[in-house]
Amino acid sequence: MATGSESSFDIRPMDQFIISPLFSEGDLNWYTFTNQSLWMLIALLGIIGLFVFGIRKGDVVPGRIQSIAEVVYVFVHKMVVDIAGQEGLKYFPYIFSLFLLILFGNVLGLLPYSFTFTSHIAVTGILALLVFVSVTVLGFIRNGVRFLSLFWISSAPLALRPVLLVIEVISYFVRPVSHSIRLAGNMMAGHAVIKVFAGFAGVMGLGAIAPIFAIVAVYGLEMLVVVIQAYVFTILTCVYLNDALHPGH
Amino acid sequence: MASGVEKEATVGMPQLDFSNFDNQAFWLAVFLVAVFIVVRILVMPRMEATLTNRRKIIEEDIQEAEEFRDKALEIEKNLNLELDSAREKANEILRSTKDQIKDNTMEALSDINEKIDEMVQESNNNIDDIKKKASKDIKDLSKKLAPEIVKVILPA
Numbered sequence: 001m002a003t004g005s006e007s008s009f010d011i012r013p014m015d016q017f018i019i020s021p022l023f024s025e026g027d028l029n030w031y032t033f034t035n036q037s038l039w040m041l042i043a044l045l046g047i048i049g050l051f052v053f054g055i056r057k058g059d060v061v062p063g064r065i066q067s068i069a070e071v072v073y074v075f076v077h078k079m080v081v082d083i084a085g086q087e088g089l090k091y092f093p094y095i096f097s098l099f100l101l102i103l104f105g106n107v108l109g110l111l112p113y114s115f116t117f118t119s120h121i122a123v124t125g126i127l128a129l130l131v132f133v134s135v136t137v138l139g140f141i142r143n144g145v146r147f148l149s150l151f152w153i154s155s156a157p158l159a160l161r162p163v164l165l166v167i168e169v170i171s172y173f174v175r176p177v178s179h180s181i182r183l184a185g186n187m188m189a190g191h192a193v194i195k196v197f198a199g200f201a202g203v204m205g206l207g208a209i210a211p212i213f214a215i216v217a218v219y220g221l222e223m224l225v226v227v228i229q230a231y232v233f234t235i236l237t238c239v240y241l242n243d244a245l246h247p248g249h
Numbered sequence: 250m251a252s253g254v255e256k257e258a259t260v261g262m263p264q265l266d267f268s269n270f271d272n273q274a275f276w277l278a279v280f281l282v283a284v285f286i287v288v289r290i291l292v293m294p295r296m297e298a299t300l301t302n303r304r305k306i307i308e309e310d311i312q313e314a315e316e317f318r319d320k321a322l323e324i325e326k327n328l329n330l331e332l333d334s335a336r337e338k339a340n341e342i343l344r345s346t347k348d349q350i351k352d353n354t355m356e357a358l359s360d361i362n363e364k365i366d367e368m369v370q371e372s373n374n375n376i377d378d379i380k381k382k383a384s385k386d387i388k389d390l391s392k393k394l395a396p397e398i399v400k401v402i403l404p405a
Contacts, residue, residue, distance in 0.1 A: 017263040030271040040280040047284055051292045058299040060306055073296050093293060097285040121264045122273040188264065
């Protein structure tokens, strides 16, 4: 760094999120393979490893790996049925793919030197927009104009309904924003905090024991958060899907 | 790279660097589709087959267990029936034996009574005979003794 005197205490918690090309120097084109793409590839390989090779034998009494895969599968399957009903099962493959990609992106992001692609608002934004657009289109295809009854709360007093209409419409269009920022924000904040503590540990010498303990604690918390955020993203997708399938309530 | 870092440093949050959104969108689309294809073609059929197979095996086992249970219940019922009939037979035997014993006892009792009666009769007869004989003896003795007594009382 050019700013020599400061460099001993130069924590850059956000540098871990910088997207850079892997195999080529210079500009970033739309097709350039980046560190982000690499970790998406690793997530894909992880998914294949756990869910293709893990259940290859298909034992009646599952082993350890197969158990993990089955628990995750049945968990998401049950979530879709519980929230969106049997009709929701038609969209289970897409919801399950979303869950797996986000889960593996989140968990792999906790590895040191890895890249968390779910911390990028571009990624989560696209995922959330895909859900938003497809759910909205689906709602109109399945219910026609009746889909708009989602915004007209027939169980509320008539005088309140126009007010609720405005609130409902606003909240409907805020959905993709909150949906995506919730995930990206959680991922980014956790990793930045760990990086900040790691920066402290790097310059404190023997006193580094305190920030290291803090890192352990935050890391434990993050283990929880990465799974919960993948779960939250998926369950919200199910809730939105349910709105499209059954707009009456 | 130094220039790149400088550029990022001015942005602050790399997430808000919109210049690479097209790149992120492209690779996300590629891998999302890839994951979807993997899930749809490789994961779901295999997983559903495994889960269905397991459910089937469990159901079959339960059905088999139910059949065995029914069979066991039937066997128990038959056993109870046989036990009941055996008990009844035993009671029957017991009752008939009791009756027989009672009859035998009665018969024996009446036999003994008859014999006793006979013996009493005989004894009575004997007693009568002895009495008669005794009274005759007394008479004879009296007849013999009478002159002797007279002789003693009336001397000369």
